[in-house]
Amino acid sequence: MWFIFRPDAVNVWKNKEVLKRYQRYRGILDGAKKARYLLVKRMPIDCSLEKDTLEELWAEHERLAEEFPKLLRKLNGDQITLDELPAHKKSFLELKEEIAWRILRNCHFCERRCGIDRSKGEIGVCRVGQETIVSSAFLHTGEESVLVPSGTIFFAGCTFKCAFCQNYDISQEWKTKNQPSMTAGVVTDAKRLSLLEEQLWKEGAKNINFVGGDPTPNLHTIIASLKYLQANITLLWNSNNYQSLEATKLLLELMDFWLPDFKFWENDFAKKISGVDNYREIVSRNIKLAYEAGSGEVLVRHLLMPGRVEADTIPILEWCAKEIPNAMVNLMDQYHPDYLIIRQPDKYRALNRRILPEEWKRATKKADELGIFWRPVS
Ligand code: SF4
DSSP states (O other): OHHHHOTHHHHGGGOHHHHHHTHHHHHHHTTSSOOHHHHHTTOBOOSOTTTSOHHHHHHHHHHHHHHHHHHHHHHHTTSSOGGGSOOOSSBHHHHHHHHHHHHHTTOOSBTTOOOOOGGGTOOOTTOOOSSOEEEEEEEESSSOGGGOSEEEEEESOOSOOOTTOTTHHHHTTTEETTEEOTTSOEEOOHHHHHHHHHHHHHTTOSEEEEEESOSGGGHHHHHHHTTTOOOOOEEEEEEOOOBOHHHHHHHHTTOSEEEEBOOOSOHHHHHHHHOOSSHHHHHHHHHHHHHHTSOOOBEEEEEOOTTOIIIIIHHHHHHHHHHOTTSEEEEEOOOOOOTHHHHSTTTTGGGSSOOOHHHHHHHHHHHHHTTOOOGGGO
16 A cells, blocks of 8 residues: 555656656566566576686676677567576576675675675674675665665665764664674575565565665675576665675676665765765766666665765766766755764764755755756655
């Protein structure tokens, strides 16, 4: 009965511009198009997953990544059907899975590049080991209109340390002394994760929404789960988008829809508030890749923060208008002081308030001047 609570989730699809921008996603919802991961599973590999070096596996990945858009065009143009493509025991998906496991052993799933061996129980900044912990999984009715109801899977752990985190119970404080808390979630292997995905699909989810904390440290489990899933459903990457270039490459052919945060423009501020280096370069690189080399169906989330309209919001909007003109932007006004902002008010004085109506007005005026398409999803 989600549509009773969210009539905008139905009405948004009457907007021709929304339909134009998210054509493939709509096609998957209508059963007219196939989710990308289903095609990835039908592409045979020409390498040895057991014997080849990581460099050799990446070379094969590059070859298949080049082939993928050509095959997808044929599939979209009805020149081929999925049924005509035989299933393979060792497909492009297993290649991605093997590369993900090798990355885990020298972890560089995100640009922190801790370089530790998580398969041996070593723990990096995100404090996620080899095991994946799912905090919750449910039909989310609070996401953007085009996504609702969203089959959302929340993973414990995060690659960021945001002082204002509103999910700090699952991103930061889910572990004490490196032991997950009783309420952190449930250890979930690939098979179990696929059952959750399937259940959400059966319950009417429009998409499988991988989120957290952040989903990035769990990429090995997420990719492996897709071996067991058969549903024609949109896969959605809902992340701080700080994943490494290598992780982004693994995701490009799998994700149908991208929901990246773009929080900061100024790197110094990102370092101070979230503890990450080179924020702008990394996040903008990954968004651009999703837009140009991935599915292209992108919805950027920008959380307005107090006193940051000129420093962050406006340059981010200018970047979106220039670099990813067909993406939509969710301008978010729900910032409220939380977590360290209220625990250490003297340190974070400037952020210890909600945004002002004038700040919202300046941001939305600029978005309109730039021709950003934001209203249906904000
Ligand atoms: S996911 Fe990122 S933060 Fe976590 S161990 Fe790997 S490189 Fe480090």
